[in-house]
Amino acid sequence: MAHPIIEAQGLVKAYGSFKAVDDLSFELKEGSVMGFLGPNGAGKSTTLRMLVDLIRPVSGKLRLFGLDYHRHRGRILSRIGCLIEKPDFYKYLGALQNLELLGRASGIRQPRAKAVEMLEFVGLRGREKDAVSSFSHGMRQRLGLAQCLMHDPDLIILDEPGTGLDPQGIVDMREMILKLNREQGKTILLSSHHLPEVEAVATHLVVMNRGRCLVQGSASDLLSQQNRQIRLEVGQVKEALECVSSLLSSDQYRLGEGGVLNLSLSRDELPALIKTLVERGIAVYAVESRQQLEDFYMQILHQNNQE
Amino acid sequence: MWWASLYNESIKILAKPRSYLGFLAITLLVGVILLALALDGESYLDFVTGSLEQNLMIEGSMLNGHLVGFIVLQMLVVHLPLLVALVTGDLISGEAAMGTLRNLVTRPLSRRSLLLSKYGAAAVYTMVLLIWLGLMAVGVAQWIFGPGDLAVLSGEGLQILPSVAVMPRFLQAFALAFLALYTVAAISVTFSCLADNSIGPIVGTMALIMVFTLIGTLDVPLFEHVRPFLFTTHMAAWRSLFLDPTPWSDILFSIGVLTVHCAALMAFGLHYFDRKDILT
Numbered sequence: 001m002a003h004p005i006i007e008a009q010g011l012v013k014a015y016g017s018f019k020a021v022d023d024l025s026f027e028l029k030e031g032s033v034m035g036f037l038g039p040n041g042a043g044k045s046t047t048l049r050m051l052v053d054l055i056r057p058v059s060g061k062l063r064l065f066g067l068d069y070h071r072h073r074g075r076i077l078s079r080i081g082c083l084i085e086k087p088d089f090y091k092y093l094g095a096l097q098n099l100e101l102l103g104r105a106s107g108i109r110q111p112r113a114k115a116v117e118m119l120e121f122v123g124l125r126g127r128e129k130d131a132v133s134s135f136s137h138g139m140r141q142r143l144g145l146a147q148c149l150m151h152d153p154d155l156i157i158l159d160e161p162g163t164g165l166d167p168q169g170i171v172d173m174r175e176m177i178l179k180l181n182r183e184q185g186k187t188i189l190l191s192s193h194h195l196p197e198v199e200a201v202a203t204h205l206v207v208m209n210r211g212r213c214l215v216q217g218s219a220s221d222l223l224s225q226q227n228r229q230i231r232l233e234v235g236q237v238k239e240a241l242e243c244v245s246s247l248l249s250s251d252q253y254r255l256g257e258g259g260v261l262n263l264s265l266s267r268d269e270l271p272a273l274i275k276t277l278v279e280r281g282i283a284v285y286a287v288e289s290r291q292q293l294e295d296f297y298m299q300i301l302h303q304n305n306q307e
Numbered sequence: 308m309w310w311a312s313l314y315n316e317s318i319k320i321l322a323k324p325r326s327y328l329g330f331l332a333i334t335l336l337v338g339v340i341l342l343a344l345a346l347d348g349e350s351y352l353d354f355v356t357g358s359l360e361q362n363l364m365i366e367g368s369m370l371n372g373h374l375v376g377f378i379v380l381q382m383l384v385v386h387l388p389l390l391v392a393l394v395t396g397d398l399i400s401g402e403a404a405m406g407t408l409r410n411l412v413t414r415p416l417s418r419r420s421l422l423l424s425k426y427g428a429a430a431v432y433t434m435v436l437l438i439w440l441g442l443m444a445v446g447v448a449q450w451i452f453g454p455g456d457l458a459v460l461s462g463e464g465l466q467i468l469p470s471v472a473v474m475p476r477f478l479q480a481f482a483l484a485f486l487a488l489y490t491v492a493a494i495s496v497t498f499s500c501l502a503d504n505s506i507g508p509i510v511g512t513m514a515l516i517m518v519f520t521l522i523g524t525l526d527v528p529l530f531e532h533v534r535p536f537l538f539t540t541h542m543a544a545w546r547s548l549f550l551d552p553t554p555w556s557d558i559l560f561s562i563g564v565l566t567v568h569c570a571a572l573m574a575f576g577l578h579y580f581d582r583k584d585i586l587t
Contacts, residue, residue: 088406105410
């Protein structure tokens, strides 16, 4: 059974009378990738900052790797790599010098060798001596990931790692996250507004709003609880519509433009529907599933905002 | 880890262009003073010793490397706090403004060790700056003007220190000047913990020096009890080391006041920084 890496209980962070984080509890298990979601001002960044001791909660308990933060700060931070908000470096130093410096601060014995290895990993080999001021945003983001991995952490905390990246950069970042999780067994906490990216990598989800945790749990469990939005392109629209109406309730289907059927189905309903359509000789040209996470996220926030 | 952090801080100071402004300024200022004294030093001395010549006759020239070094130090020590604060006031707040403080604080090194390494780096920078001033003021002056007995004007008149006794006194004076300047560095590093931009701590340090200097110079009874305990009162205590006999009790008191200032500032800085929320 996977051990809990993060155990947060009743965390509160207040600035005056404003509670940025209000009674937040969640748990992150070893080897998982947690998508940390919420609108701007939900308290995500504040929570992430508390996890890496940039700010301290006014109340609540925070244990990482089974250790109490107050007593074992050094041991805990030696096992965490983080990229909080935008990656900032000493602009007057080169990429290699920046990494060496941070490696030394992490207690690495041979920081230069490790820095070279990390630059290779993030695809910045050949730019070691260039001043960071000459780097594009994407390159700085990669360098940010490199500094985060310098000391081979067990837990990686990434706050909006895809911000400002071009499509190729986003794909590269996603692949790096998956590689770190699947090949190296790193536990990852990923905060992002880019829901398709989170959906592609997250095994667990936490959704926050107004400083509170709205839902948390396994991504597959949470997403399977709600209907999938399916776009169905068929040959015989009239027959298909009759078939669908006999199997689904009226609020589950709608005829869209160009004879496309928009369906709202549970996970188990889809195979049965496709099977029936095919058995009745209806040609199925395309079955497209819309992003589930986006619908789930919007639904959760909508419910919360109405309360 | 602390040594590694001190090494890091030293690399950062070395890499920043502003760190060299102090050395450039000292080189230029000392150069100008030495040039002026080389060209017209005798006239300057005549002006200073004019009143004494009615009572005693001076044979030969008092203008030598030791005297020139002493004059240069007197003129420049007042400028050094700004040069020190320019670099040390940026050590924490500059990192906060750049966003790099996040990277440092999330490392296993404790915040106290991190800040202590900043105080350590400030000490190294202040020391190197003073050594440079010493090399320029005393070393170059000796090379140009040659050694000789040092004539010092004190409240009790003109004192002559034999040439062989001057260099040890310069070394002691530099050690005391270091403590005074390190107090300034400790103020600016501590102010640097409170701010998230680099201008604030530098301006704050200079403002504090001005206010304390003003309190020290105003002849108001209210300030008389406070004056001996202000660090600015002891910034020029190094000059007493050239008096004969040396007023050791005054010097020890100055050392005590400056040390207490440094310790109190560092204790406050460590306490504050350890609890500070890093929001930049």
